[in-house]
């Protein structure tokens with residue numbers, strides 16, 4: 369990586385602490401990613417993005433800001449990037465996926481808070497994440513109690529806007545979410561000084577639709593009997609989708625998909641034929657949280673799909689591009705986002721239907737229900753999901769784990785037993 373010290377200094381990064389964070393990532397990445405055999409050449413771009421994770425993209429954001437551009441940081445797939453880009457802003461995902469930030473998060477939050485929230489707050493208050501430092505505004509949502517309270521802490525550091533996400537899906541809730549989009553649009557316009565016009569929104573809807581379509585294309589390739597790409601690599605790509613330049617990202621994913629299509633034709637399989645095909649469902653895996661996928665794929669399984677926010681929930685359903693007015697566009701956007709099946713909704717039958725559908729579409733042989741500790745909505749929803757999957761004879765196991773490595777051996781043992789049971 370080039371020398372970005374001056375850039376980081378200008379962002380008020382704690383350089384000493386940041387060096388410690390940067391020192392662990394290459395070895396960690398080498399062990400989990402670069403050690404994989406038979407990776408597609410198209411992964412080189414994504415390796416490069418990771419090697420420059422706090423470099424090149426941060427420099428791009430700094431150059432953009434120097435010209436007066438505004439950066440919006442978000443934490444949830446409900447925040448509509450389309451509106452940000454339509455006002456010539458840039459949206460970046462900020463969820464924390466590293467154990468490194470958890471102790472700092474625990475200085476402000478109770479220990480029994482989900483690690484994603486602790487890491488996100490820790491990243492901000494420790495001044496070790498240049499994405500946080502680049503954001504002119506943070507955009508939160510009222511999805512879970514921990515996040516709602518975390519916004520109050522983060523708001524002490526960076527201007528914060530909170531979107532009030534309804535927790536049911538009645539007609540009035542759709543209307544309410546559209547109103548929230550309108551309020552958000554006004555806020556973004558004020559911050560950027562740019563109007564969100566019908567034409568601008570049309571352009572950004574198309575751009576984000578294209579990104580979602582490229583990811584859908586990648587995921588479709590994972591439906592093949594011979595897997596042209598590992599689950600770990602697919603997860604990494606979706607994680608990168610949250611902060612890379614959207615047009616470049618789409619182009620690179622499509623290039624990779626061309627290569628994967630060739631691999632499918634040539635029956636290339638990155639796993640042994642007897643590897644168990646696994647659908648992962650549950651809480652998000654923010655970068656660099658690769659723990660669950662790494663355990664699965666070194667224990668006899670291959671992840672073929674993620675029913676998570678760093679998976680299908682991020683790209684399923686595009687926004688109707690055929691609208692006659694700004695109001696209609698906002699309505700279509702609202703409909704698309706309200707179609708996401710997060711456990712913060714009640715009832716949330718749509719998620720159960722999704723899990724069953726994806727299990728079949730991806731020819732999975734078992735489901736791993738992944739939950740971060742202290743995430744009540746997902747942990748409680750497991751009961752209903754399991755009951756429904758049992759009715760269909762779909763094997764499922766719940767794994768609750770944080771970002772630390774203490775329980776890796778124990779999870780491996782449980783998964784090996786689960787995979788063995790899938791044989792029978």
Ligand code: SF4
Pocket residue numbers: 443444445446511512651652677708710711712
């Ligand atoms: S799990 Fe729910 S709250 Fe978390 S990112 Fe996804 S949609 Fe948002």
Ligand code: SF4
Pocket residue numbers: 482483484485511512513514515651652740742743744745746
């Ligand atoms: S994983 Fe659960 S507790 Fe953590 S931020 Fe998401 S919804 Fe909230």
